[in-house]
Amino acid sequence: MNQPKIITKLPGPKTEKIISKDNKYLSSSLTRLYPAVIEKGEGCWVWDVDGNRFLDFTSGIGVGSTGHCHPLVVESIKKQSECLIHMSGTDFYYPIQVKLAEKIAEIIPGGMNYKVFFCNSGTEAVEGALKLARHFTKRNYVLAFLGSFHGRTLGSLSLTSSKSIQRQGFGSLLPNVIHVPYGYCYRCVFNLEYPSCNFACIEYIEKEVFGKLVPAEEVGSIFVEPIQGESGVIVPPPNYFSKLRELCDRYQILLVIDEVQSGMGRTGKMFAIEHWKTMADIYCIAKGIASGMPLGAFAAKSSVMNWQPGAHASTFGGNPVACAAALTTIRLLEQKLIENAETVGKQMLENLKDLQKRFDFIGDVRGKGLMIGVELVESSSKKPLTEKRNGVLRKAFEKGLLLLGAGASVVRFLPPLILLEQEANTGLEIFEQALKEVFRK
Numbered sequence: 001m002n003q004p005k006i007i008t009k010l011p012g013p014k015t016e017k018i019i020s021k022d023n024k025y026l027s028s029s030l031t032r033l034y035p036a037v038i039e040k041g042e043g044c045w046v047w048d049v050d051g052n053r054f055l056d057f058t059s060g061i062g063v064g065s066t067g068h069c070h071p072l073v074v075e076s077i078k079k080q081s082e083c084l085i086h087m088s089g090t091d092f093y094y095p096i097q098v099k100l101a102e103k104i105a106e107i108i109p110g111g112m113n114y115k116v117f118f119c120n121s122g123t124e125a126v127e128g129a130l131k132l133a134r135h136f137t138k139r140n141y142v143l144a145f146l147g148s149f150h151g152r153t154l155g156s157l158s159l160t161s162s163k164s165i166q167r168q169g170f171g172s173l174l175p176n177v178i179h180v181p182y183g184y185c186y187r188c189v190f191n192l193e194y195p196s197c198n199f200a201c202i203e204y205i206e207k208e209v210f211g212k213l214v215p216a217e218e219v220g221s222i223f224v225e226p227i228q229g230e231s232g233v234i235v236p237p238p239n240y241f242s243k244l245r246e247l248c249d250r251y252q253i254l255l256v257i258d259e260v261q262s263g264m265g266r267t268g269k270m271f272a273i274e275h276w277k278t279m280a281d282i283y284c285i286a287k288g289i290a291s292g293m294p295l296g297a298f299a300a301k302s303s304v305m306n307w308q309p310g311a312h313a314s315t316f317g318g319n320p321v322a323c324a325a326a327l328t329t330i331r332l333l334e335q336k337l338i339e340n341a342e343t344v345g346k347q348m349l350e351n352l353k354d355l356q357k358r359f360d361f362i363g364d365v366r367g368k369g370l371m372i373g374v375e376l377v378e379s380s381s382k383k384p385l386t387e388k389r390n391g392v393l394r395k396a397f398e399k400g401l402l403l404l405g406a407g408a409s410v411v412r413f414l415p416p417l418i419l420l421e422q423e424a425n426t427g428l429e430i431f432e433q434a435l436k437e438v439f440r441k
């Protein structure tokens with residue numbers, strides 16, 4: 001299997017029927033850019049209800065790290081569900097939750113002196129981290145970054161500033177959240193260039209925010225994605241996070257690293273922050289951790305996660321079946337998949353950079369491992385080409401490749417980490433074809 005297979009017009013007849021029911025019964029807040037109604041998945045491939053086969057470069061928004069229905073993940077889910085499906089870690093102990101917490105403490109940068117809290121999603125991981133940071137520091141202010149995405153429940157939404165539509169209409173969010181510019185060098189708000197900028201964006205926090213808005217002593221935490229995913233796979237420059245770490249240390253501020261999208265091997269390291277050799281006080285994890293079973297977690301230094309019983313809990317968090325899937329996922333990542341993400345990702349990035357040399361509307365190509373973004377712009381002005389980007393996603397879909405958008409005009413590549421080089425090439429050929437047709441080159 002190395003090519004998509006489209007056997008009906010798109011959308012096909014069964015797809016159309018399901019979408020019309022979806023429109024009737026599901027929330028209108030969901031964002032679907034093209035009509036894909038997926039029935040089954042295997043590895044990097046998915047089939048829609050009409051039997052069309054697509055190459056999946058989305059992994060269900062970065063979740064299916066081991067590919068669709070990896071046999072070993074399926075086996076561990078089956079085995080665990082025959083034994084214990086639910087008990088609730090809030091009021092009871094069970095072995096598999098402890099086993100997974102120990103494993104997470106082993107793999108996160110910083111080693112074994114971290115404790116873990118399990119929940120069910122990325123936004124819950126961020127909510128919990130936010131509560132913990134406030135509880136521990138007793139400081140009210142939080143810093144987050146422009147362009148960040150940390151989730152959609154009211155606490156995490158207060159930190160999110162990816163698209164204003166995500167905040168529109170929800171009234172007052174959490175007070176005391178201050179957003180500052182991120183290390184987005186392609187569109188530096190200070191109009192400077194790395195490295196001669198001397199990290200003006202970090203200096204801004206100290207000089208402008210701490211100097212003029214709020215004393216550093218009232219800031220409890222800084223929440224940051226190592227690579228901003230939803231805003232367009234934005235990769236800060238080398239040493240960016242060590243500078244941020246130094247700033248946090250200077251004022252005893254907790255550094256909270258949101259690895260929900262970039263973690264679990266996606267970037268060719270278990271956690272993306274390892275590329276910057278920096279450690280967090282709290283890590284937020286979800287998406288790729290359990291190959292599609294709903295699981296989230298935040299891990300904090302043991303000295304920080306010392307709140308009293310009753311301070312925080314979750315009925316479903318750390319569900320035994322999700323924990324079983326996570327243990328198998330981590331084993332597969334360690335055995336081979338992180339390395340594969342690094343090698344195949346590197347090759348893809350190089351091929352996309354070659355494409356950039358040929359197409360002037362590709363403003364920037366960036367990423368690490370299998371988390372890659374291609375920013376489509378008007379070459380003279382860097383104006384984002386949103387409509388064209390959406391056209392490329394649609395065209396790629398018609399040709400059998402599933403891609404995601406991000407930011408205003410970025411095409412985002414988040415394939416499963418089992419991706420073979422040949423599959424990567426197939427996807428890139430389709431992507432190139434889609435670009436040519438949309439830009440009529």
Ligand SMILES: Cc1ncc(COP(=O)(O)O)c(C=O)c1O
Binds near residue numbers: 122259261
């Ligand atoms: C970095 C980051 N944090 C948090 C979230 C929220 O995760 P969830 O959708 O599982 O609530 C996301 C989701 O895209 C994310 O990318």
